[in-house]
Amino acid sequence: MDSVGQLLRHWRHRRRLSQLDLAIAADVSARHVSLVETGKSNPSADMILRLADQLDVPLRERNRLLLAAGFAPRYAERPLDGEALPAVRDAIARVLRAHEPYPALVIDRRWNIVMSNRAIDAFLTGVAPDLLRPPINMVRLGLDPRGLAPHLVNLAEVRSLLRTRIARQLATTADPELTAIYEELLAPDAEEVIHPIESEVVIPMIFRFGGRELRLFSTTTTFGTPMDITLDEVAIESYYPADAESAAYFTTSGADARADA
Template sequence: MHTVGELLRQWRRRRRLSQLDLAIAADVSARHVSLVETGRSNPSADMILRLADQLDVPLRERNRLLLVGGFAPRYAERPLDGDGLAAARDAVARVLRAHEPYPALVIDRRWNIVMSNRAVDPFLAGVAPDLLRPPINMVRLGLDPRGLAPHIVNLAEVRALLRGRITRQLAVAPDPELAAICEELLAPGSEEAGHPAESEIAVPMIFRFGGRELRLFSTTTTFGTPMDITLDEVAVESYYPADAESAAHFTASDAHAEA
């Protein structure tokens, strides 16, 4: 079992910081950082959290550091659909509704969909029922041949983009289950990803449904200063039309739904 000093050293190396870098950022001496990492000094709970904050350690792992250091966890993990996070859930629901007629959804740290707006529903028509059983994994939904994969025109490019994004996420916050998903579904293929046109503001996902192409790009929104593990690990994925034709499709579909 690792000591708290060994775990802090792992996080420091993961962030590619020297002991001096961390010491300056945390306003402590480099000698003290060295003593903590080697186990010759037992850090207080506040010191553990001060160092963890400078290392951008996820809240879940900060709790682990505290436990290993002999202290009680500081951060709760409440369900998003529970009373304790009602205000945050309502805020997210408003964001999702406000984004209609364009699709938006909320994913957790393993890319499971925990909330979505009505504009997502048409994309799920024809998806194999077992892929829609909770928890619905967004990566599996998008890349499984029984999911959205047959409708994604630039599938190789999307797969490469997802692989890069999840690889960066795992570098920041390792997770065995997400790593397994990445290995299963995002292994590099022999096909080469295409190059986006210079006019694109972001690399789009290009869907084809019944002869119509929809071009979408996405943005990611997270909570700025979460104190709950659940909020620390969720993100809102919002999709926008990448051209006028795609925008017109969503606007017409929304008008038809309201008629």
């Protein structure tokens, strides 16, 4: 098991900070940071969390730092569908319902779908049953040929966007299971050619169902200053129509037509 000093040095290197950079940000001496990293000084729990905060260490990994130093974990991890987070779950459910008729869903740190609104259901018609067994992974659902990939007109751009987002996430979290998903589905192919849509303010996902194109862009919402690991690791993905025709799809009989396609 790595010591707390080794773990802090690991995160400092990931953030590409010198000991002096971290010391200035945390308002401590560079010598103290050095002593902590080399194990010559035993930091308090508050000092560990102060350094972790400046290093933007995820809550799950902050618990690991505390345990390595002999302290109790500070952050709980309670399931979103459990009895401990009913107010949060209800608030998320209201957000999802309020976004209808447009699609919205909640994903965890590994891009598994945790909650969704009814507008998502129509997109799952025709998807291979094994891709819909919980936990449904959003990346696999979107890129698998038996999922939504055949309907994505700009599949290369969507894959590139996902690659960028998840690579950025991995730089922050270093999650091994997400790394496996990235390597399986998003690792760059030497022969792959990406043609970014430079004229767009945002790059939409362009679906084609039954000869009709549907253009959507997304926004991501996270919890501010969470103190629970589950809340620290979930995000709400909300999808909006990128043009009037796509908006009409959701506000008229378009969703029904999709289900019949």
